[in-house]
Amino acid sequence: MSDVLTAPVKIKIITTIIQPGTETEKFELWSEGKIMQKNDQIYLQYEEIQEDQRMNTTLRFGQEDAIIMRNGDVKMRMPFVLGQVRRGHYNSEYGQLPIVTKTKEMKFEPSETIQNGRFYLQYELIIGEQSVGDYCLELNYTEGNK
Template identity: 85%
Template sequence: MSDVLTAPVKIKIITTITQQDTAPEKFELWSEGTIMQKNDQIYLRYEEVQEDQHRNTTLRFGQKDAVIIRNGDIKMRMPFVLGQARKGHYNSNYGQISIVTLTKEMKFEPSKSIQNGRFYVQYELLVGEQSVGDYCLELNYTEGN
């Protein structure tokens, strides 16, 4: 059985969305959460609050793949594998929508401490075989309280 390390972290989340014929939109969010390392995978858990919507988010990632799972007012599962298209889903008040992520770039930059590092993913999001834009998600995490 492997050792599991868990620690509090502060997380800075930067999302950049580029849609056809529009200027990129950049969103920044700060949160606190926990980080856990199990084998070669990192699990970041935190809460996102935007416009009175609450989402508990888990980001699991390693060097080769990642997945974002959101629960709360919005439920979502988005898998990422570099150079591949992966099916996921997005649930809202209007029902479930199938989505596809085409991962173009993905980097995991750990530091010597589990509580510090960076995860970056760039992907195209498709809904119903139509591109809805290119997304860049960057998470920087540092030691929390």
């Protein structure tokens, strides 16, 4: 018997961007995908379309760490560990850009079933030794259609 649970989910993602000298920006994305649980880690997989670019996104998270991986028109790897600085990268048609995340807050609120829960992440994004702002990611997922 496999130790991996899988189920379809509906995902609501709210991203808030706070950059120095500009107004706070807030984006909301709805998607459908699948959730998998392996040991104490959750894997959410879904497709994003931003400005005509398609990306398959995988978000892996638990209580103490997380990682966002994107493949498609944009390739990205952003790791997060609470209270720590982590290095990642962002690849686009213009080449690879090293990025750094400094995780300030992370909360994983699972429910009794795999198909429902909430994940919250607040981090500072650093590109080229300079902070480009604070980002908040709030992700809610609920049971999807089979």
